[in-house]
Amino acid sequence: MMTASVESVMLAEPRGFCAGVDRAIEIVERALAKFGAPVYVRHEIVHNTYVVNDLKAKGAVFIEDLADVPPGATLVFSAHGVSQAVRQEAQARGFSIFDATCPLVTKVHVEVGKLHRQGYEFLMIGHKGHPEVEGTMGQLSEGIHLVEDVADVARVQPRQTERLAVVTQTTLSVDDAAEILTAIKARFPQVREQKQQDICYATQNRQDAVKVLAPQVDVLVVVGSPTSSNSNRLRELAERLGTQAHMVDSPDDLQSAWFDGKQRVGLTAGASAPDILVQQVIERLKALGAVSVQRMPGVVETTRFPLPKGLK
Known part of the structure; x- marks a missing residue:
């Protein structure tokens, strides 16, 4: 009672x-309507049990390992984004690929690529193991360092500090991220911040x-x-x-x-x-x-x- x-x-x-979630779900639904089931999705399209089960019922198959996807299949990348290694493997396996990465996450990936070409290393504020963090850090083979909290800022050892930029997981606590950024700026005063913050x-x-x-x-x-x-x-x-x-x-x-x-x-x-x-x-x-x-x-x-x- x-x-x-x-x-x-x-x-x-x-x-x-949000707009990124709306778009990601619509991409899976449209792919199913256009190409028929099954449509394979790498990782949960968004982190919600109801949404994932609803799409499973419509014919989406959620996988973590691309080896589980048959050749020639339709594959969707989740809203969280993927590393360059995953992207290259998916292309090499010949899948028909639709990228549901949130455009605001893609924006971070593009910035990382652009500044890397200018010789920058990166500190990424985020949560270890989260697929968005794995995707962003996986844009580079080296030179991107994860900081989860203020204590990590004191420990991190970039190879050089003349060209150091900070990027952020898009779904963090605004206040926590600000506190970590303050610690980063105290230790690395010349660090490059994004003009517009990465938190969406x-x-x-x-x-x-x-x-x-x-x-x-x-x-x-x-x-x-x-x-x-x-x-x-x-x-x-x-x-x-x-x-x-x-x-x-x-x-x-x-x-x-x-x-x-x-x-x-x-x-x-x-x-x-x-x-x-x-x-x-x-x-x-x-x-x-x-x-x-x-x-x-x-x-x-x-x-x-x-x-x-x-x-x-």
Whole structure:
């Protein structure tokens, strides 16, 4: 029996899908419609269980190793981007390739390539093992060093410091990245920063919305999968601001105990989480007593990215 005292739900604005995620999912769906199943996808197209299962049901096959893809098959690179080695292997194997890398990640890759040709080494702020980090660091065979925290900045040993540039995973905590960048600039004062930061507009906007929302609610629910970097950052941010926060992959993960004595519930979703899950969570919260659902005022996102040639 669920007992809780939820009265109202406040929806963060913006929340949920960003332009890069919309585009990546559409690329897989259009490839399936045009070429038929199966379409192979290297890595989860975006880090969301619901989205991946939905595409599996339509005929997408998710793989990590290109050896698992038959010759001549249609292959999609995930939104997180891939290393040069993966790109070259896919071409050598003769797949029909569609690249769903988010254009904002591609922008980082292009910058790395351009500055490398000018003799730069790189410090990359990011999380070890995340596919976006592996893809960006894999643009070069050497000369790119990962820093995950301020302590790493003190330890890192680039071969030279005259030409040193910093790049960032697009889905980090804006505040954490700023703190690490400050440490980098203190140790390497001549480091080259991006003119426009690498953390993407959608990550920034969703974090800004949580900063406004968290102080107004008793508990925050973040819809997102455990593997989703930007969703995890939203939960951490709320907790840092002193608001209890929980991340759910599906409405079934909600626990009524979270809402005991909590009248105002905040709700947001990571950039890879579909709105259908948000709506299902709202229904569960209504079953716990919520009578009103309010949308926060917030930034309206209008960014759209074009599809690759051959799928338009």
